Amino acid sequence: MVAKETTKAASREEVKKTKKQAKKKQEDKKQPEKLKIRIRLIPIWLRVILVLLFMVLSLIVGLVVGYGVIGNGNPEDALDKSTWQHIIDLVEKE
Numbered sequence: 300m301v302a303k304e305t306t307k308a309a310s311r312e313e314v315k316k317t318k319k320q321a322k323k324k325q326e327d328k329k330q331p332e333k334l335k336i337r338i339r340l341i342p343i344w345l346r347v348i349l350v351l352l353f354m355v356l357s358l359i360v361g362l363v364v365g366y367g368v369i370g371n372g373n374p375e376d377a378l379d380k381s382t383w384q385h386i387i388d389l390v391e392k393e
Contacts, residue, residue: 325390330361359378366382367374376382 362377363374366372366377
C-alpha cells in the first residue's frame with residue numbers, strides 16, 4: 300500500500316514566496332550593522348604629493364643612469380644646466 304502524503308505540493312511561486320518571507324524575518328531579527336569607519340593611515344592629499352615626489356625622483360634617477368651608465372658620461376653632468384643647454388642647442392639647430 301502507498302501512504303498518502305499529508306503535505307500539499309506547492310508551486311514554484313509559493314516556494315519562492317515562503318523563502319522570501321523567511322529571509323525577511325531573519326533580516327528583521329538581525330540588529331542593524333554598525334558602520335565601519337575607515338581611518339586612512341596616509342591621507343589622500345599626502346598620497347598625491349608622495350606620488351608626484353616619487354615621479355620626480357624616478358625621473359632624476361633615470362637621467363643619471365641614462366646619461367652616466369648607458370651614455371658613458373659622468374653621472375653628475377646629467378644634472379648640470381650647461382649639459383641640457385647644449386642638448387637643446389643641438390635639437391633646435393637649423
